[in-house]
Amino acid sequence: MPTYGQFCPVARTAELVCERWMPLVLRELMLGSTRFSEMQRGVPLISPALLSKRLHQLVAAGVVTAHGEGRSRTYEMTPAGWELYPVIEAMGVWGQRWARSEYGADELDPSLLMWDMRRMLQPHGLAERRTVIEFWIRGGPPRKSTYWLVVDGAIDLCLVDPGQQVDLRVNADLRALTQVWMGDRTMVEAREAGLIEVLGPPRLAERFPTWLGHHPVLGGVARADAG
Template sequence: MPCGRDGSPKNELAGWRGEALTVPVPEYGQFCPVSRGAEIFAERWTPLILRELLNGSHRFSELQLGMPRISRNLLTQRLVSLAIAGVIERRPAEQARGFTYHLTSAGEELRSVVEALGAWGYRWGGADLPSGQLDPVLLMWFIRRRVQVQALRRARTVVRFDFRRPRRSFWLRIEPPAVDLCFTDEGFDVELTVDADLAALTAVWLGRLRLAEAIAAGSIRIDGDEDARPLFGRWFGLSPFAGGGAERILAGAGRGQ
């Protein structure tokens, strides 16, 4: 969950006024099931919305963190379209104002499609990391999602990530089973600090760069308690599409910096 941000955008309701609302969906004009499926799945941003929902994001603000470049209006429109198609449903939030979004059984069946698309993209989409695709907020959101909480022994572990360009800091507050991404310092003691070049840490998370190589090159530095550094390679989860084995990629986290 994110902390330090407003979780209820003011215009979240904008696209849902009136039960008779419809959103035009581009049609191929074919009866082919591939065509019919693509009309729902292949709209821009829709696969990413499904990715976020499949990974546990349910609030509007959480969906935005996973897609920082989508406008609120377009996100609302896509959610409405998916609801009309029977892929998602909207429910009143239980413990806060606003709504949450959940996959229906039809939406859950798209899991294998999204996973196959990700595996194909990892293999054939190119391994380069253009600067225009790098985003510290998105990376931290993905890192938060993949934390292996079972590897941590403390009731609370706080890790600060300092990115060099753009200069920005984030905090992971890990209180198993919860993992919160914070955008401001909440005043807790920090057990571990990760000072990193954005491209290098992204490449490590993707499993395309070994952590030991990044440390040796000076693009990543890990400082902290003697007992906390070696655990980094155990709780830092890689992309679900990363190949090569996490143990090999993350070896070297406990070395003196």
């Protein structure tokens, strides 16, 4: 691995953390991804070979530990790794404030959006029993339009019909749903504009916008030009 050739701890940290894709791999680990396949879902554009290399670098640096072999192999942050959490969080907050996305077509990915919501949402507060929410997302790539969240003590994201009764359907424009999740517009605004429609029993449909809310860390960060 190339180095900056300096004893400075900023340089030493940057040699590991600032490698291409590394902050995103760390983000996935910090958000609960423990398996290779889970990290691929959170960073879909990284090649398997490069993801494997980055994980190997993190293990070698003592930031991550690996357990098991083959498909059963899992990864876990060490205390040294968790000390990097404020660094990665600060990168997200700074980016949301000063380099906020304009949600161009090349940045919108319904699978990544649904994966992010799945791991950040809390299961309680929606219903007292198992609830299946079907999302119809328009404006994204072909064959990436329908997803299911199964809420039952935990939240599972299904890419194929789970074969259970659907309790709530959400018909949403991809850009609008992403903006709501990231705090750029409210669910009320998106629904009034006809960009998001929630179909189901009134009691459940009324709870859904509050339950979904927005990204718990970045959704409340204002743009720099908004004061």
